[in-house]
Amino acid sequence: MPSQSIVSRELADLxxxxxxxxxxxxxxxxxxxxxxxxxxxxALAVPATRVSQHLALLRAHRLVEERRAGRTHFYxxxxxxxxxxxxxxxxxxxxxxxxxxxxxxxxxxxxxxxPALVSSATPERST
Amino acid sequence: MPSQSIVSRELADLxxxxxxxxxxxxxxxxxxxxxxxxxxxxALAVPATRVSQHLALLRAHRLVEERRAGRTHFYxxxxxxxxxxxxxxxxxxxxxxxxxxxxxxxxxxxxxxxPALVSSATPERST
DNA sequence: TATAAATCTGCATATCTTTGCAGGTGTGGG
DNA sequence: CCCACACCTGCAAAGATATGCAGATTTATA
Numbered sequence: 001m002p003s004q005s006i007v008s009r010e011l012a013d014l015x016x017x018x019x020x021x022x023x024x025x026x027x028x029x030x031x032x033x034x035x036x037x038x039x040x041x042x043a044l045a046v047p048a049t050r051v052s053q054h055l056a057l058l059r060a061h062r063l064v065e066e067r068r069a070g071r072t073h074f075y076x077x078x079x080x081x082x083x084x085x086x087x088x089x090x091x092x093x094x095x096x097x098x099x100x101x102x103x104x105x106x107x108x109x110x111x112x113x114x115p116a117l118v119s120s121a122t123p124e125r126s127t
Numbered sequence: 128m129p130s131q132s133i134v135s136r137e138l139a140d141l142x143x144x145x146x147x148x149x150x151x152x153x154x155x156x157x158x159x160x161x162x163x164x165x166x167x168x169x170a171l172a173v174p175a176t177r178v179s180q181h182l183a184l185l186r187a188h189r190l191v192e193e194r195r196a197g198r199t200h201f202y203x204x205x206x207x208x209x210x211x212x213x214x215x216x217x218x219x220x221x222x223x224x225x226x227x228x229x230x231x232x233x234x235x236x237x238x239x240x241x242p243a244l245v246s247s248a249t250p251e252r253s254t
Numbered sequence: 255t256a257t258a259a260a261t262c263t264g265c266a267t268a269t270c271t272t273t274g275c276a277g278g279t280g281t282g283g284g
Numbered sequence: 285c286c287c288a289c290a291c292c293t294g295c296a297a298a299g300a301t302a303t304g305c306a307g308a309t310t311t312a313t314a
Contacts, residue, residue, distance in 0.1 A: 003234075004152065004155070004239075005148065005152070007217070007239070008148040008149075008151045008152050008155070009148045010217075010220045011148075011151055011213065011216055011217070011220065012145075012146050012147050012148045012150075012151055013146075013220075014216055014219060014220050015142050015143075015145050015146035015151075015216070016142075016143070016146035016300095016301095018139075018142050018146075019139050019140075019142035019143035019145075019146050020139050020301090020302085021132065021135040021136045021138075021139045022135075022302095024135045024138055024139055024142075025131065025132070025135050028131070028135075036260085036261095037260070037261060037262095038259095038260070038261090047303085047304075048260080048261075049261085049262085049303085049304070049305085050302085050303065050304085051261095052260095052261060052262060052263090053262085053263090053302085053303080056262075056263090063219070068310090068311095070260090070310095070311060070312070071259060071260050071261075071310065071311045071312065072259090072260060072261085072311095073260075073261065073262090079218075079219050081218075081219075082219050085212075085215055085216065085219070086138065088212055088215075089138055089141055089142070089212065090134070090137075090138070091206075091208075092141060092190070092206050092208075092209050092212070093137045093138065093140075093141050107130075112131075112134070143271095147271090147272085149272095163290085163291095164290070164291060164292095165289095165290070165291090174273085174274075175290080175291075176273080176274070176275085176291085176292085177272085177273065177274085179290095179291060179292060179293095180272085180273080180292085180293090183292075183293090195280095195281095197281060197282070197290090198280070198281045198282070198289060198290050198291075199281095199289095199290060199291085200290075200291065200292090
């Protein structure tokens with residue numbers, strides 16, 4: 001029985017789950033701790049419905065967990081280390097075809113690696 | 128300008144590229160060094176056309192490079208370290224929902240981590 | 255209880271991917 | 285030159301995703 005095929009499918013599913021800009025940014029946002037849907041929607045500048053759907057997907061795969069307090073739902077990362085792992089991928093993205101950004105790669109990596117303690121304290125300053 | 132959005136898109140593209148069982152297995156196969164299309168097709172047990180298309184995609188994103196010798200085309204990983212990075216992701220796949228495989232997770236990880244010197248020397252033995 | 259707030263769910267549409275198949279290209283042999 | 289081999293490319297059908305919108309839930313509040 002090709003167990004390697006099974007693992008490949010598992011991995012592919014995980015990667016597919018992560019392979020969306022919004023979801024990656026959600027994970028980046030949640031590094032600093034749990035946040036509610038509205039805050040996340042504001043932070044990403046996307047409609048709350050979309051955020052909700054992405055979170056539902058992430059939750060279905062147990063990448064995030066939900067906590068309800070009153071009418072707001074807070075989400076948090078189940079595996080905070082996953083953010084650091086994602087950052088490592090930057091070394092594999094082809095920067096040769098986009099040299100204009102290559103100079104900023106370290107800045108960008110730093111931002112993803114940073115704790116980002118308060119989301120409003122990292123207001124996407126234009127590098 | 129939301130540089131974080133740009134990076135998210137870059138990362139998402141990379142992850143999307145990796146998020147396919149066949150392509151993950153191709154990368155796993157190529158850990159041991161360059162191989163031609165037919166060998167890869169046999170190893171993965173998928174039609175050569177499909178392998179070729181996946182390789183074209185990986186090549187377009189510069190994850191693999193091609194070398195032609197006569198009528199056979201050899202492919203190799205541009206970033207061999209990417210395989211190790213992929214293996215790290217195993218710790219994030221939800222094993223709680225598939226406890227039957229949980230026991231094999233270490234075996235599986237070992238196989239992905241292993242050099243796999245000769246593909247025929249790792250004939251997918253049933254664990 | 256009626257309202258509003260904060261989310262979620264279901265659905266239809268638009269897009270993107272995957273895949274096999276037919277046909278094309280380039281190389282080596284006879 | 286002609287044929288077989290090893291691949292690649294284009295294309296159409298099938299399948300999977302993404303997204304906005306409308307409507308349903310759940311929880312405070314007046």
